[in-house]
Amino acid sequence: MPDRASLRAPLRIVLAEDAALLREGLLAILERAGHEVIAAVGDADALLAFTDHTRPDVVITDIRMPPTHTDEGLRAAAELRRRHRDLAVLVLSAYVADAYLAELLDTTGGGGIGYLLKDRVGHVRDFLDSLDRVAGGETVVDPQVVRGLLNRHQPDGPLDALSEREREVLALMAEGRTNGSIATALFVSEAAVRKHVGNIFAKLRLDPTTDRRVSAVLAYLREA
Amino acid sequence: MRPPPDIWAALRSSPWRLLASSWPWRALAYLASGALVGLVVAAVLFVLVGVGLLTLVILVGVLVLAGIPLLAALVADMERVRLRLVLPDVRPGQAARPAPIAWSERLRALRRLRISGPEVGYTVLLATVLWLVDAVVLNLIITIPGVLVLAPVLVRVDAPIAIGPWQLSTPTEAWIAVAPGLVLLVFGLYVATLLAAAQASLARLLLEPAQTRLAAAVADLRRSRVDLVDAFETERSRIERDLHDGAQQRLVALTMTLGLAELEVPEGAGLDLVRQAHTQAETALAELRATVRGIHPRVLVDHGLTAAVRELADTAGLPVSVDLRVDGRLPAPVEAAAYFVVAEALTNAVRHAGARSARVEGQVSGDRLEVGVRDDGAGGATVRPGGGLAGLATRLAALDGHLEVTSPPGGPTEVRMTCPTVLP
Numbered sequence: 218m219p220d221r222a223s224l225r226a227p228l229r230i231v232l233a234e235d236a237a238l239l240r241e242g243l244l245a246i247l248e249r250a251g252h253e254v255i256a257a258v259g260d261a262d263a264l265l266a267f268t269d270h271t272r273p274d275v276v277i278t279d280i281r282m283p284p285t286h287t288d289e290g291l292r293a294a295a296e297l298r299r300r301h302r303d304l305a306v307l308v309l310s311a312y313v314a315d316a317y318l319a320e321l322l323d324t325t326g327g328g329g330i331g332y333l334l335k336d337r338v339g340h341v342r343d344f345l346d347s348l349d350r351v352a353g354g355e356t357v358v359d360p361q362v363v364r365g366l367l368n369r370h371q372p373d374g375p376l377d378a379l380s381e382r383e384r385e386v387l388a389l390m391a392e393g394r395t396n397g398s399i400a401t402a403l404f405v406s407e408a409a410v411r412k413h414v415g416n417i418f419a420k421l422r423l424d425p426t427t428d429r430r431v432s433a434v435l436a437y438l439r440e441a
Numbered sequence: 442m443r444p445p446p447d448i449w450a451a452l453r454s455s456p457w458r459l460l461a462s463s464w465p466w467r468a469l470a471y472l473a474s475g476a477l478v479g480l481v482v483a484a485v486l487f488v489l490v491g492v493g494l495l496t497l498v499i500l501v502g503v504l505v506l507a508g509i510p511l512l513a514a515l516v517a518d519m520e521r522v523r524l525r526l527v528l529p530d531v532r533p534g535q536a537a538r539p540a541p542i543a544w545s546e547r548l549r550a551l552r553r554l555r556i557s558g559p560e561v562g563y564t565v566l567l568a569t570v571l572w573l574v575d576a577v578v579l580n581l582i583i584t585i586p587g588v589l590v591l592a593p594v595l596v597r598v599d600a601p602i603a604i605g606p607w608q609l610s611t612p613t614e615a616w617i618a619v620a621p622g623l624v625l626l627v628f629g630l631y632v633a634t635l636l637a638a639a640q641a642s643l644a645r646l647l648l649e650p651a652q653t654r655l656a657a658a659v660a661d662l663r664r665s666r667v668d669l670v671d672a673f674e675t676e677r678s679r680i681e682r683d684l685h686d687g688a689q690q691r692l693v694a695l696t697m698t699l700g701l702a703e704l705e706v707p708e709g710a711g712l713d714l715v716r717q718a719h720t721q722a723e724t725a726l727a728e729l730r731a732t733v734r735g736i737h738p739r740v741l742v743d744h745g746l747t748a749a750v751r752e753l754a755d756t757a758g759l760p761v762s763v764d765l766r767v768d769g770r771l772p773a774p775v776e777a778a779a780y781f782v783v784a785e786a787l788t789n790a791v792r793h794a795g796a797r798s799a800r801v802e803g804q805v806s807g808d809r810l811e812v813g814v815r816d817d818g819a820g821g822a823t824v825r826p827g828g829g830l831a832g833l834a835t836r837l838a839a840l841d842g843h844l845e846v847t848s849p850p851g852g853p854t855e856v857r858m859t860c861p862t863v864l865p
Contacts, residue, residue: 236686236690238690238691238694239690239693239694239697241694242693242694242697242698243697245697245698245701246697246700246701249701249704281739286682287742287743288743311685311689311693311739312739312740312752317744335693336693336696336723336726336727338693338696338697338700339693339696339697339699339700339719339722339723340700341697341700341701341703341704342704344700362755364755
């Protein structure tokens, strides 16, 4: 697996976080990584305005922001994905609440989507890595959220056809891992992972003309 | 200036507030109508008793005297309506008042008519004392101040005026009398208000069935109990917000700083310490987060019971299937109670029962929420006083809900709760 740090290109970012302390922290991390933070704002209205004006590569937004501190950031993210189809959006949440995740995945738009817990930001390398993948158009969901979804079992869904091992592989795919990384995590060969992935695509009857990896993950996240 | 909420508050307020409110005028109307009604009742009662006693020898009198309880019932009905003039219900219609019985029915059921002691007593009191007091007091508080206030006019027409030992013969004397006249007028209104309040209270005491008063008291108690649960909920929400905006954010910021430091510090003992600090900060954050979730889960407020229970299931530490059919939002105390029942049941399943999986089911049927949690653990769970389940049972009881735990040794354990979805 190539070192992602070497591939990292500077991104133009608009950051929305209402807590000044965290905004400064995020700003420091992003600038340390060489990204350009065009604007760091404290509410959803400013986020919408700056994004429309400056056309960044990525928007990073907190879910809870003024005035009601419920899901302003999420609604702004959905609106931005409608307005700018290629915009990548990374949402930061303080909670392992997948209700937010489902809302986010239901939004329209072509750019990458990320849903990370705020705790993840402290793991700076992982966070920057996730940011790059989102900017590259991938869907990245926090491992802890994915683990939670794994805990749940819904009978009679399309995922029911998958074997235990295939479900594990799919869960790791949902975390945005590559086949190599999945192989390491499960202590199997990369060839074995490729076989599992092929089985997953077949069992979920995914259209080969689309990005089946993303489709599989979306199917997994939507059902779980 | 807000008007006094009831007649007793009006009595304690300043003359300006009293005069600006409707209470003295309601009181005057109550006393005037009382004098009139009392006079009529006195006349009818006099005739009934007189004719009844005179004809008692030919037994017809028994029938005539039997009319007295009937009269009392009629008077009581009327008085119950009239006393609303000065003692209106604080919350009309909420205390279940028995529906008044139609008069046609009463006449038909004449033979079975119960003689109500308090009603007869009140009727006799009204006919003998109350109306006389009303009439005399009304007369005094209107005529005496009236004459004094109008003295300057009266003295010109018909001097001198005699009021008790005093005589007003000149216009100057008459003008001097106006001031005490006004004071007496206001004083008279206080007297009238006090008298009306006292009489209406007496009427209510004698005429309102004890059951009605009890029903009203119970309704009040239930409401205040729910209010209390609600107040706790609000307080928990405030604590959650304080923790989220304060300590939690500082800890997140700390992990960010430590994360950055890890990139700056060269490999070695220093970096190991920074990594250790980072792990410790994350542990603290996780513990704080768990505490906050135990106090008042944010996702419950934002997304309701189903989403919050899903999150519980995701973080439970054992596979949990969730089948919760709750559309829309329920009252906050109900959602919170159900949430904490599921949380407690899942915690017990992992911690004490050693369960391998659990199932959460729930739905709203009619106006009740039903939620059940079943695990495949060792069973033997009991509701111990002071334990988590006991606290939840109390919490549910305050909402008129119910908690049931069946847990035979060897399992399975099932915790079921029901709770009304409409709070009083």
